[in-house]
Amino acid sequence: MTSIPSNLQAVRDRIRAAARACGRAPEEVALLAVSKTWPAEAVREAAAAGQRAFGENYVQEGCAKAEALADLGLEWHFIGPLQSNKTRLVAQHFHWVHSIDRLKVAERLSAQRDAHLPPLNACIQVNVSGEESKSGVAPQEAVALARAVAALPRLRLRGLMCIPEPTEDAALLAARFGVLRTLQARLAAEGLALDTLSMGMSHDLEAAIAAGATIVRVGTAIFGARRQA
Numbered sequence: 115m116t117s118i119p120s121n122l123q124a125v126r127d128r129i130r131a132a133a134r135a136c137g138r139a140p141e142e143v144a145l146l147a148v149s150k151t152w153p154a155e156a157v158r159e160a161a162a163a164g165q166r167a168f169g170e171n172y173v174q175e176g177c178a179k180a181e182a183l184a185d186l187g188l189e190w191h192f193i194g195p196l197q198s199n200k201t202r203l204v205a206q207h208f209h210w211v212h213s214i215d216r217l218k219v220a221e222r223l224s225a226q227r228d229a230h231l232p233p234l235n236a237c238i239q240v241n242v243s244g245e246e247s248k249s250g251v252a253p254q255e256a257v258a259l260a261r262a263v264a265a266l267p268r269l270r271l272r273g274l275m276c277i278p279e280p281t282e283d284a285a286l287l288a289a290r291f292g293v294l295r296t297l298q299a300r301l302a303a304e305g306l307a308l309d310t311l312s313m314g315m316s317h318d319l320e321a322a323i324a325a326g327a328t329i330v331r332v333g334t335a336i337f338g339a340r341r342q343a
C-alpha cells in the first residue's frame with residue numbers, strides 16, 4: 115500500500131539527510147518527480163502534496179498529462195530519449211529537457227521553441243558508464259556539444275545529466291557521478307557556468323547528492339513500482 119503524500123515526504127527526508135551528511139544545504143537539491151506510466155490523477159495527488167516539477171520519458175504521454183493538468187501550472191521536464199521527429203511537441207509543452215545528446219536535436223528544439231515562451235532549459239546527457247547501449251554523449255565530446263548548445267538562441271543550457279549503470283559498488287558509482295562534476299568544472303573554467311547537475315534516482319540519490327547533484331529524478335520511491343519498464 116503506497117501513499118503518494120507519505121512517499122513524497124520520505125523522499126524529501128532522504129534528500130535533506132543526504133545533503134546534511136555532506137555539508138550541503140537541502141535547498142540546493144531540487145526534487146523532480148518522475149511520473150512516467152502513472153496517470154494524471156497520480157500527478158494531481160503529488161501536486162496537492164506540494165510537488166511542482168514532474169519528469170516524463172515519453173513525448174505523447176507527457177504532453178497529454180501537461181495538457182490535462184494545465185490548470186495546476188506545473189513545471190514539466192522531458193527526461194527520455196528524444197528522436198528528432200518528436201522535438202516540436204517537446205519544444206511546445208515542456209519547460210526543461212534533460213536528454214540532449216546531439217546537436218541536431220538541440221537545433222530543432224531551439225528553432226521550434228515559440229517566441230512567446232521563455233527559452234527551453236536544457237541539460238546535456240552524458241554517457242558516464244561507457245556502455246554502447248546507453249544514450250548520452252561521450253564525456254570527451256560533451257564540452258564541444260555544450261559550447262554549441264549554449265550558442266542556440268531559444269535554449270538555455272543549464273547543466274549536465276547522467277544515468278549510471280546500476281551497481282552495488284559505491285566507489286564506482288561515486289566515480290560515475292564524479293564524471294559529471296568534473297565536466298561542470300571544466301566548462302566553468304572555460305567560461306561556461308552551469309548551475310545544474312541532474313543525477314540520482316530512487317536507489318542512488320544519496321550518492322548523487324554527495325557528488326553534487328542539484329536535481330534528483332525520483333519515480334519509484336514516490337509513485338511505486340511501474341508495471342512495465
Ligand SMILES: *Cc1c(COP(=O)(O)O)cnc(C)c1O
Nearest residue numbers: 148171193315316331332333334
Ligand atoms: C524512470 C527514470 C527515472 C526515475 O527512476 P526511479 O528508479 O523510478 O526513481 C529517472 N530518470 C530517468 C531518465 C528515468 O527514465
